[in-house]
Amino acid sequence: MMTFKLGFRELSSVVAAIGALGTWGHAVAAEGEAAWQPQGPVEIVVPTGAGGENDRVARFIQRIFEQKKLVETPVLVVNKSGGGQVLSLVYFAKKSPDPHFLLYATGTVLSNQISGRTELGYHDLTPIAKLRCDNxxxxxxxxxxxxxxxxxxxxxxxxxxxxxxxxxxxxxxxxxxxxxxxxxxxxxxxxxxxxxxxxxxxxxxxxxxxxxxxxxxxxxxxxxxxxxxxxxxxxxxxxxxxxxxxxxxxxxxxxGLDVSGVSNCRYIYATKGITAAQRAFWENAMAAVNNDEEWGADIAQRNQMQDFRRGKDLESDLKATYDATRAAMVDIGLAKAK
Structure with a gap:
């Protein structure tokens, strides 16, 4: 019997063709929309400096992209630290709607908007995946x-x-x-x-x-x-x-200390305005990263939680996390008045 194996490109084509169902209500590929893959260098933006934990994990993702040939164009990690992680968000938002930019982000994307440090928030980005959570x-x-x-x-x-x-x-x-x-x-x-x-x-x-x-x-x-x-x-x-x-x-x-309601998770965002096919490509790429054996072992070794989410599940999770973070910040007087 003849068998067929689908590589990552082919899988992305299939997913884009049938649509990324349920992804934020608008990530379903339009009828006849062609599958997409990066046409030039991809930049993973990190909101903190080189040598830190965020930088380490972003370079881990870069390595998996390259080793598994999930991305066949060059992948660069670019550190944009400063302004309490606001600088990276401003830099990234200006790249919209270029699909060749990804932001490896912490929950600071939520808290910086809540505190009034910036008007930019997760609604100004395209959420791709929730990756891992820490304490x-x-x-x-x-x-x-x-x-x-x-x-x-x-x-x-x-x-x-x-x-x-x-x-x-x-x-x-x-x-x-x-x-x-x-x-x-x-x-x-x-x-x-x-x-x-x-x-x-x-x-x-x-x-x-x-x-x-x-x-x-x-x-x-x-x-x-x-x-x-x-x-x-x-x-x-x-x-x-x-x-x-x-x-x-x-x-x-x-x-006897209460620290409930604060999220310490890591996310991948794309720029706002990308197409459904572009979003489907990055969601599938991050799903492949999540399924990598070395990735899972790293999370376990560091006592983190592997909590991969995408699509509507990610949408609901982000809203709940935003509401909980805001409630915590109001409680300690760090939220900007609406």
Whole structure:
């Protein structure tokens, strides 16, 4: 019996022909619309600097694109850090409707709009996929005299400026987790002493060098330095204890702190105005990345959650995440009045 194998190009052609059903209500390919594939270099825009966790994952995607021949034109990773991740969004929005640009984004796309830092939000982009979700870690130097979250809160109650915190953006997911945890512990987070770095890697170097006292980052960003004993994690935002070498790290909930309603997930967006066929191509490409064995192993090793979503499922998830993020930011006084 004769058999046929469909490569990625052919699969994209089939999907584009039948339409990306259910994708935001407008991603169904128009009748007769030809399948699409990149015609020139593809740029993956990263909102933080080179060497950080976001940069690492974006280059991971780049490698899978190339190794699996999902994209047959050159793929470049371009770092556009600055402005609390607003700079990358402004840069990316100006590329519309060019389908050769992708944005590897955090939940800061949501929180920056909610806080009023920019009018641009996820509605000004084309959501392609939700990829992986992380938890927040509050990290200190190994010899810090702050051993628990209660030690930290006690010091802040005595003097709000007595502890300096490193991070990559004000109003980002990790900053929100920190603020919400402190608020629930009886500390007004509005007076915190914050030092903003271009990457989580730089903030880790800052706490190791005693330039800051603590860092609020993703668990994955802190993982390697924690594993090597260069940093100590006071607590994580996960609803229950993580596994592996992180199993002994307490949760913020164990300290009686509420950090619900804050998302720390990663997304891929395309520019606004791309065609249904172009969107179908990128959704299929990211689905192939999600199914990569090495990709899944990396997520598991870093105690992240693989939560791939696309189409209407992604649309509903983004709306729910936006509403929850806004509610959390209103609660701690970081949301701009409507």
């Amino acid at each position: 927040t870690a509050l990290t200190v130097a190994p010899d810090s005299d702050m051993k628990t979250m209660q030690d930290l809160i006690g010091r802040l109650k005595g003097n709000i400026r007595s502890v300096s915190f490193g991070g990559v953006s004000r109003g980002g997911a990790n900053n929100l987790v920190l603020a919400k945890a402190l608020r629930s512990g009886g500390v007004d987070p509005s007076g915190l002493k914050m030092i903003i770095f271009k990457t989580n890697a730089q903030s880790m170097t800052g706490v190791m060098g005693k330039h800051v006292d603590a860092v609020a980052s993703s668990v994955s960003a802190a993982f390697q330095n924690f594993k090597s004993g260069k940093l100590r994690i006071l607590a994580v935002s996960a609803p229950k204890r993580l596994t592996g070498i992180l199993a002994d790290v307490p949760t913020m909930a164990e300290a």
